[in-house]
Amino acid sequence: MSGAIPALHPDRWTAPFWEAARRHELVIARCTRCDTPRPMPPGPYCWACDAGEVTWERQPGTGEVFTYTVVRQADPAYVVAVVALDGIDGVRLQSDLVGVGPDEVRIGLPVEVVWDDRDDGTTVPRFAARTT
Incomplete structure (x- = not known):
């Protein structure tokens, strides 16, 4: 990821x-x-x-991009977003976007949680463009 x-x-x-x-x-x-x-x-x-x-x-793990920034110091560049969760006003999570390039992201982009099971035994929620 x-x-x-x-x-x-x-x-x-x-x-x-x-x-x-x-x-x-x-x-x-x-x-x-x-x-x-x-x-x-x-x-x-x-x-x-x-x-x-x-x-x-x-x-439910769905929401939309509230705001974002593109990190270009990494290769390849990646997107860090603040996601406004569906159905719960005022709660937002910060996450990088998986499979969404800097030219594809936009405010309001529908997203859903995906899970990153790490080698150290932790699991990190990340978000990808919603497919449904």
Whole structure:
């Protein structure tokens, strides 16, 4: 897959996200007190009500490119995007795009999650142009 990702170091707030990724499930954190979705990575407290507890909700893994940048210092160049997830306002994930070249990407491009099972035992969600 494109783009180099450094070693991951999950903490107690992000570990459920990475555990779900190993099962090829995309999840987001939601505050148990006020039901506000938390951005990734979630911090220890809800930005809306300061509560500390969350539940993790499975997501369909579809969305669209909200914004992007092209990294041209690598050969070949690759695209890093912020993906707005379908059906959950305000939650966006940063990822490189798989199989989408610098000349093909556009804001609003429909994308879907694909899974990068790494040699170190971690699984990283990435996004590719939606095929359906």
